[in-house]
Amino acid sequence: MKDPAAGYFNCSDSERAAFEAGIKLGALYHQFVGMPMDPENVEDVERAIEDSIKAQPFVADVKVHIRRDMIKRGRNIYKYCTLHGEMLDVRLVVRYGKSEAVCRLRYVEDLKYPLMYVEAIREV
Amino acid sequence: MKDPAAGYFNCSDSERAAFEAGIKLGALYHQFVGMPMDPENVEDVERAIEDSIKAQPFVADVKVHIRRDMIKRGRNIYKYCTLHGEMLDVRLVVRYGKSEAVCRLRYVEDLKYPLMYVEAIREV
């Protein structure tokens, strides 16, 4: 994909890939956390979030998994549940120019935090 | 559905139905507006929003339509678009006890406003 906004950036391809990946993960988290969902219907929610990310530029691949163990605990008196950040396990690959950023969002038990991190930067 | 929270309310069934409908429309708007989406994929977004509403209590029926004419105009330099409140046309029926609230969210040209309103309250 030719980037119509390339002229606005002053950074390397790998920094750009990391920046774009950060945008997508920040957007995903703050767009979808709080969403009411049917516990019987989690696959469709995963697909809907993936589609929303894939629609954005420079996304080479994305996999969204919502943790079934937390959904079970999260069912409320009305039998539905709300998407919490802790439930998300996302693997995102962003490609810009010749660089790829492989990123992750998942709840890290050791940190008790839904961490967004860069697993690898690689040339493609 | 037996309502486990009934004891907390001091209002009639029709007022409750209207209240619950308002919650769902306010939630829908502020949860999903801003969502990036693929213009080729609008049906799936409509279904995902409907599923999220149906998961909540007292929803008898919901139909979400995203206006195709506005999506076409809304496509950006990266070929995706963002869900705007003006694009939404939602018809929602909430039932509580013996009352039903038939509600709507749609952009009203005369008011230049995405209006949430009560089309009818009826006994069932």
Place this chain on the structure above:
Amino acid sequence: MKDPAAGYFNCSDSERAAFEAGIKLGALYHQFVGMPMDPENVEDVERAIEDSIKAQPFVADVKVHIRRDMIKRGRNIYKYCTLHGEMLDVRLVVRYGKSEAVCRLRYVEDLKYPLMYVEAIREV
């Protein structure tokens, strides 16, 4: 306030007040839950949410309280916290015509649920 959209509604003043209150509570929850905040700065967040609600039509009064006990527990490894629905205690009064809906959003321990409910409907 004269209501420019009155002609679109088919319901009583009390049903309208309940509907409008539901919209505001649903909006508040889904707009602000997930917001990162500084635990030293909670008063300002409360005011910002109140101001956002007061900007909307038919709001006679609103009081937003964020539970300090939950904020303390909610501090993460980076010393900030994220607004959860469970932290909110909101009292909202909506007036339409001659009716007033006094509503509440708060986490109800007995239900383990952040309940939005109607405390009273009254004539004014």
Place this chain on the structure above:
Amino acid sequence: MKDPAAGYFNCSDSERAAFEAGIKLGALYHQFVGMPMDPENVEDVERAIEDSIKAQPFVADVKVHIRRDMIKRGRNIYKYCTLHGEMLDVRLVVRYGKSEAVCRLRYVEDLKYPLMYVEAIREV
């Protein structure tokens, strides 16, 4: 600030700074767009958004400006307006280790797009 999550990352300091800046801008956009606000009260909204960003890790500086010209046009029948992405002009500096990413979110007329971009990466 010592980073408790440093061990999870495989990238340079400058890539990390760009990644963290992307997260903050994506979060800001998707958390706050759609927020109802009083046009008389824009300064407070700017401060509230800045505070929410500053609460997050590695933010060295942030300045949020909401475009007054667009607010004027955005006033609706009920005299309030809703925060649109196009209204935002944000300058964000993220520091990680010895690198700093100077980033921007603003509506670029030439692209007709609220662009998030990296103005500079520098050593500090």
